Amino acid sequence: MKIKVTQEKLSKALNNVSRIAIGKVTLPILNNVLIRVDNKKVSLVTTNLDMAIMDFLPVSSSEDGVVTVPAKLLAEFVSNLPKGENIEISSKDTKVDIKAGKYSSTINGTLADDFPELPEIEEKKAVVYKIGVDEFKASVGQVIIASSNDLTRPALTGVYFNTYDGKLAIAATDGYRLAEKIIIDKVESEVKAIVPSSSLQEVLRSISDDVEEVEISFNEDLVRFRLGEVEIISKLIDASYPDYQKLIPKDNEVKVTLDREELIRVTKLAALFARSVGGSIICETKTPDTFLVKSVANEFGENDSEIKTVVEKDGRVNFNSRFLIDALNSLESKEIEFEFSNRVSPTLLRNTKDKKYTHIVMPLNS
Numbered sequence: 010m011k012i013k014v015t016q017e018k019l020s021k022a023l024n025n026v027s028r029i030a031i032g033k034v035t036l037p038i039l040n041n042v043l044i045r046v047d048n049k050k051v052s053l054v055t056t057n058l059d060m061a062i063m064d065f066l067p068v069s070s071s072e073d074g075v076v077t078v079p080a081k082l083l084a085e086f087v088s089n090l091p092k093g094e095n096i097e098i099s100s101k102d103t104k105v106d107i108k109a110g111k112y113s114s115t116i117n118g119t120l121a122d123d124f125p126e127l128p129e130i131e132e133k134k135a136v137v138y139k140i141g142v143d144e145f146k147a148s149v150g151q152v153i154i155a156s157s158n159d160l161t162r163p164a165l166t167g168v169y170f171n172t173y174d175g176k177l178a179i180a181a182t183d184g185y186r187l188a189e190k191i192i193i194d195k196v197e198s199e200v201k202a203i204v205p206s207s208s209l210q211e212v213l214r215s216i217s218d219d220v221e222e223v224e225i226s227f228n229e230d231l232v233r234f235r236l237g238e239v240e241i242i243s244k245l246i247d248a249s250y251p252d253y254q255k256l257i258p259k260d261n262e263v264k265v266t267l268d269r270e271e272l273i274r275v276t277k278l279a280a281l282f283a284r285s286v287g288g289s290i291i292c293e294t295k296t297p298d299t300f301l302v303k304s305v306a307n308e309f310g311e312n313d314s315e316i317k318t319v320v321e322k323d324g325r326v327n328f329n330s331r332f333l334i335d336a337l338n339s340l341e342s343k344e345i346e347f348e349f350s351n352r353v354s355p356t357l358l359r360n361t362k363d364k365k366y367t368h369i370v371m372p373l374n375s
Contacts, residue, residue: 010074
């Protein structure tokens with residue numbers, strides 16, 4: 010195997026794929042990156058068995074072959090070489106020679122025979138969607154914050170891609186909050202799939218500035234994200250997702266429109282005084298024109314802030330301040346809709362104009 014490539018291109022590709030090269034004691038080859046040259050097509054591949062990252066590397070010359078090399082070592086060695094250098098990598102059996110100008114090194118590699126077989130998407134059966142990269146990044150960022158870290162409820166540790174009413178939506182919930190974003194208005198194919206949040210985080214990290222579109226392909230148990238020269242394939246979470254749309258309130262008794270930045274500010278102020286009570290703060294409406302945010306009285310004192318707005322009905326609800334701040338930061342418009350019915354029902358937050366994004370926060374017991 011032999012390739013010739015610039016330092017910048019190789020370093021970028023290695024940094025991309027080496028993030029998931031975390032070997033297990035029983036399978037140390039997962040520390041390695043697979044370098045394959047096949048008919049002038051060069052690919053770098055790593056896997057942790059749940060996910061695989063493949064970066065197709067543009068090279069100036071190559072000779073066919075395959076070998077695996079410790080990913081972190083190779084990535085760190087290449088990143089420390091001078092930019093602009095042309096790097097030659099060649100292998101004979103398991104010895105991998107790296108040369109760049111006056112720099113050279115030999116790394117002990119491993120035969121590729123023991124490298125795990127990579128999962129493949131069945132192209133003919135796959136359900137495929139394409140979305141602009143900016144919309145994809147923003148949408149996933151808005152939703153993924155509501156996913157759970159509780160491994161005893163695996164379905165909630167992912168983001169749910171699902172179609173309804175001819176639209177493709179993504180949703181996540183941890184049982185205390187829920188976020189949904191419609192990412193494509195009109196689709197013909199249907200899908201219901203839970204993508205691990207950890208895989209989506211890797212997708213976001215792998216998007217480079219020159220990528221304009223994300224292609225997402227689903228089959229029965231896999232999802233593939235194509236990002237220019239990078240492909241990420243992940244197992245789907247094998248679980249049933251809750252019928253989250255039943256949690257979204259259709260009509261609320263208390264509805265106010267608030268300046269988002271001002272609400273973030275007063276919520277943060279109240280949160281400073283609520284640290285000793287688990288971050289619990291109170292939101293209260295008082296007719297005809299007052300929205301109150303205050304902390305629960307505690308050893309540090311208390312804080313009350315007012316926002317002037319039109320209020321048609323009095324109401325009160327308690328929140329975890331962090332959840333409310335996360336929700337407000339994920340919204341985008343200058344003014345937002347804040348709706349609730351009582352102290353135990355879900356509270357709904359939306360942008361005033363773009364209704365594609367919905368965030369639900371469950372109140373605390375009061």
